Amino acid sequence: MHLQLPLRLDDPTILQDPHGTRTTTQTVTATDVAAGFQVLDAAGHPSRVSGYDASPRNDHRGARITNIVGADANSLIKRCPHCKIRKPFADFGEERTTNELRDQSYCTECRTLAFGT
Numbered sequence: 001m002h003l004q005l006p007l008r009l010d011d012p013t014i015l016q017d018p019h020g021t022r023t024t025t026q027t028v029t030a031t032d033v034a035a036g037f038q039v040l041d042a043a044g045h046p047s048r049v050s051g052y053d054a055s056p057r058n059d060h061r062g063a064r065i066t067n068i069v070g071a072d073a074n075s076l077i078k079r080c081p082h083c084k085i086r087k088p089f090a091d092f093g094e095e096r097t098t099n100e101l102r103d104q105s106y107c108t109e110c111r112t113l114a115f116g117t
């Protein structure tokens with residue numbers, strides 16, 4: 001899935017950059033991704049967040065993007081709830097539900113092993 005930044009996050013979220021600077025925001029920009037960040041919860045522990053991208057998909061709501069745990073210089077990073085591994089966004093496929101276009105929760109490797117798709 002091609003991702004169009006910025007993302008609108010579901011809730012105000014703490015992003016910590018590689019220097020340890022924390023920002024509370026509800027928007028993830030290309031600058032944030034290029035700088036790299038980790039998603040933290042209110043207690044400062046690694047966390048995850050979901051939201052929508054800036055594309056006109058889903059009747060202009062944007063494509064649903066889930067389980068974001070951070071970013072490095074190249075990509076958003078998601079955490080697969082099956083293998084628990086943090087992987088680049090491109091390692092997850094896309095799915096169209098009855099309601100919306102969204103990314104896959106499981107990484108492509110886990111989906112291949114579990115469902116043969």
Ligand SMILES: [Zn+2]
Nearest residue numbers: 080083107110
């Ligand atoms: Zn996986």
